[in-house]
Amino acid sequence: xxxxxxxxxxxxxxxxxxxxxxxxxxxxxxxxxxxxxxxxxxxxxxxxxxxxxxxxxxxxxxxxxxxxxxxxxxxxxxxxxxxxxxxxxxxxxxxxxxxxxxxxxxxxxxxxxxxxxxxxxxxxxxxxxxxxxxxxxxxxxxxxxxxxxxxxxxxxxxxxxxxxxxxxxxxxxxxxxxxxxxxxxxxxxxxxxxxxxxxxxxxxxxxxxxxxxxxxxxxxxxxxxxxxxxxxxxxxxxxxxxxxxxxxxxxxxxxxxxxxxxxxxxxxxxxxxxxxxxxxxxxxxxxxxxxxxxxxxxxxxxxxxxxxxxxxxxxxxxxxxxxxxxxxxxxxxxxxxxxxxxxx
Amino acid sequence: xxxxxxxxxxxxxxxxxxxxxxxxxxxxxxxxxxxxxxxxxxxxxxxxxxxxxxxxxxxxxxxxxxxxxxxxxxxxxxxxxxxxxxxxxxxxxxxxxxxxxxxxxxxxxxxxxxxxxxxxxxxxxxxxxxxxxxxxxxxxxxxxxxxxxxxxxxxxxxxxxxxxxxxxxxxxxxxxxxxxxxxxxxxxxxxxxxxxxxxxxxxxxxxxxxxxxxxxxxxxxxxxxxxxxxxxxxxxxxxxxxxxxxxxxxxxxxxxxxxxxxxxxxxxxxxxxxxxxxxxxxxxxxxxxxxxxxxxxxxxxxxxxxxxxxxxxxxxxxxxxxxxxxxxxxxxxxxxxxxxxxxx
Numbered sequence: 001x002x003x004x005x006x007x008x009x010x011x012x013x014x015x016x017x018x019x020x021x022x023x024x025x026x027x028x029x030x031x032x033x034x035x036x037x038x039x040x041x042x043x044x045x046x047x048x049x050x051x052x053x054x055x056x057x058x059x060x061x062x063x064x065x066x067x068x069x070x071x072x073x074x075x076x077x078x079x080x081x082x083x084x085x086x087x088x089x090x091x092x093x094x095x096x097x098x099x100x101x102x103x104x105x106x107x108x109x110x111x112x113x114x115x116x117x118x119x120x121x122x123x124x125x126x127x128x129x130x131x132x133x134x135x136x137x138x139x140x141x142x143x144x145x146x147x148x149x150x151x152x153x154x155x156x157x158x159x160x161x162x163x164x165x166x167x168x169x170x171x172x173x174x175x176x177x178x179x180x181x182x183x184x185x186x187x188x189x190x191x192x193x194x195x196x197x198x199x200x201x202x203x204x205x206x207x208x209x210x211x212x213x214x215x216x217x218x219x220x221x222x223x224x225x226x227x228x229x230x231x232x233x234x235x236x237x238x239x240x241x242x243x244x245x246x247x248x249x250x251x252x253x254x255x256x257x258x259x260x261x262x263x264x265x266x267x268x269x270x271x272x273x274x275x276x277x278x279x280x281x282x283x284x285x286x287x288x289x290x291x292x293x294x295x296x297x298x299x300x301x302x303x304x305x306x307x308x309x310x311x312x313x314x315x316x317x318x319x320x321x322x323x324x325x326x327x328x329x330x331x332x333x334x335x336x337x338x339x340x341x342x343x344x
Numbered sequence: 345x346x347x348x349x350x351x352x353x354x355x356x357x358x359x360x361x362x363x364x365x366x367x368x369x370x371x372x373x374x375x376x377x378x379x380x381x382x383x384x385x386x387x388x389x390x391x392x393x394x395x396x397x398x399x400x401x402x403x404x405x406x407x408x409x410x411x412x413x414x415x416x417x418x419x420x421x422x423x424x425x426x427x428x429x430x431x432x433x434x435x436x437x438x439x440x441x442x443x444x445x446x447x448x449x450x451x452x453x454x455x456x457x458x459x460x461x462x463x464x465x466x467x468x469x470x471x472x473x474x475x476x477x478x479x480x481x482x483x484x485x486x487x488x489x490x491x492x493x494x495x496x497x498x499x500x501x502x503x504x505x506x507x508x509x510x511x512x513x514x515x516x517x518x519x520x521x522x523x524x525x526x527x528x529x530x531x532x533x534x535x536x537x538x539x540x541x542x543x544x545x546x547x548x549x550x551x552x553x554x555x556x557x558x559x560x561x562x563x564x565x566x567x568x569x570x571x572x573x574x575x576x577x578x579x580x581x582x583x584x585x586x587x588x589x590x591x592x593x594x595x596x597x598x599x600x601x602x603x604x605x606x607x608x609x610x611x612x613x614x615x616x617x618x619x620x621x622x623x624x625x626x627x628x629x630x631x632x633x634x635x636x637x638x639x640x641x642x643x644x645x646x647x648x649x650x651x652x653x654x655x656x657x658x659x660x661x662x663x664x665x666x667x668x669x670x671x672x673x674x675x676x677x678x679x680x681x682x683x684x685x686x687x688x
Binding site: 015038063097114154 | 454
């Protein structure tokens with residue numbers, strides 16, 4: 001991974017909200033500070049890592065700090081299960097086990113904690129993954145905002161699947177399993193009481209069954225990624241960068257629900273950078289695109305799957321472009337920092 | 345697990361600091377609220393869980409919220425590595441992989457984050473465990489206290505070892521690998537500037553090599569536990585409860601460093617409930633006690649290992665007693681709640 005911007009003098013600086021937004025500032029923090037310390041940073045950053053000595057197993061971790069804790073379509077409990085299950089799925093894996101670690105602010109009503117845990121337990125049961133271990137810490141009032149949840153998962157890879165952000169190839173079809181923008185706009189609208197939340201709901205859901213339907217396509221499935229923080233724009237840019245390819249999508253093909261479009265218009269947001277928690281992007285060999293679409297559409301969570309673009313036969317490596325409704329091309333940039341804090 | 349106290353009406357109540365202290369309130373929160381939601385709570389609570397379908401692998405998770413971030417002997421970075429490595433070790437496992445998930449408060453100086461990450465990376469390297477995946481979230485000022493770190497680990501069990509908190513048996517020797525009370529008193533003294541911190545340091549260290557030296561003793565190693573939150577008192581009470589045995593220790597045999605004793609005297613603390621991060625308790629068959637002690641003492645981190653007590657041939661099940669210096673017996677109670685908040 002390369003850094004385009006000049007290296008700031010980090011010793012004088014502090015962490016910004018944007019460092020956690022999944023965009024360029026996050027990448028910079030990881031590249032310059034976190035990864036060198038732990039001996040990483042040489043390969044592509046994947047949603048989940050292979051377990052050393054056990055190449056059939058993958059591991060993924062995520063801490064959830066969403067505010068508010070409850071929102072239409074879900075809550076921090078279900079989100080914490082889906083997020084990690086989906087990160088495992090994006091490496092072609094079926095979830096075997098989850099750990100759950102809570103950081104609770106003193107004073108949180110036990111009724112709220114009970115409600116979150118019930119939702120978390122139900123989500124895990126629906127997925128079919130056991131919660132095998134956990135941890136609970138309590139910090140004083142004001143030392144945390146109500147409740148944070150870390151989930152870490154171990155998954156078993158489908159034998160034929162070995163997707164990676166570095167495996168996109170010219171000629172690949174870019175597929176999207178469903179509409180974008182619902183999660184981020186729902187959480188933001190709920191938090192700020194903008195009123196859209198009565199018409200929309202988060203798309204938070206598990207994607208492991210969608211990935212299982214793609215498993216028979218094996219190595220023709222090149223990349224799987226769920227466009228969470230930083231939205232579709234960040235996911236596509238990461239793939240284009242890690243695979244050194246040029247990606248182009250059709251604006252008219254990207255499904256943006258009407259309410260999401262209205263909310264984004266009002267808030268000055270680009271739906272391409274809004275977080276999702278229930279759809280995936282698949283880069284598949286062009287020859288199997290129709291079969292992959294049919295497989296995705298065979299499940300309720302993929303019923304609205306569409307082809308949104310392709311990997312260009314040639315073009316600037318690492319660049320993502322969108323063909324607009326009027327036929328022009330514009331560059332889809334990697335989001336810089338924070339547009340929607342604490343949406344997951 | 346059984347609850348002795350009457351069930352309160354949880355819907356009217358809120359989370360207390362003591363719910364995170366590793367004592368009776370923590371057990372109650374887990375039993376009544378957390379475990380039922382995730383379908384657990386039927387077996388003994390172990391430091392790490394067996395991975396379904398892969399009985400040679402174990403998984404453990406811990407979120408670290410220690411305050412301050414830096415203290416004599418360590419910091420939140422090294423502590424986060426040692427804590428999870430040790431939880432894996434207590435199930436007889438060697439660490440294979442760690443995940444690291446950060447929750448950072450906006451405004452944390454990057455220099456501090458860099459220092460913590462360097463320490464974390466060094467600790468992982470010293471242990472010999474790779475950090476394979478991670479996550480970084482940033483929350484606004486006031487929504488977290490500087491930095492929280494979750495580490496989750498996967499470990500490979502030593503073939504001959506299968507320790508469990510439920511396996512203590514009458515006639516077992518109770519061994520302790522080193523002095524107690526250093527971590528908790530050091531962190532508390534540093535946070536409150538009590539002055540003891542110039543004379544003591546946290547014992548935070550990895551214990552996986554100590555466990556490896558015990559591996560040849562195989563099934564004669566019945567229980568391994570690191571007495572962290574709630575200290576030796578909580579660890580022994582959990583073992584006595586989960587194994588339905590009576591445990592007795594000799595007060596004179598328990599090594600308490602002079603500075604720890606002074607600090608505890610001043611603060612009104614019992615060294616038995618103060619957290620440790622660098623010693624382990626082993627319940628081994630009485631016949632192998634000398635061999636186990638010799639094995640522990642063969643490594644620097646076990647040089648001060650001692651035999652502190654035994655499992656009584658009969659006695660009240662679940663009870664822990666201490667024979668005092670004057671020959672009297674007193675009950676070592678499970679600590680109720682929080683004496684030392686945020687020490688790990």
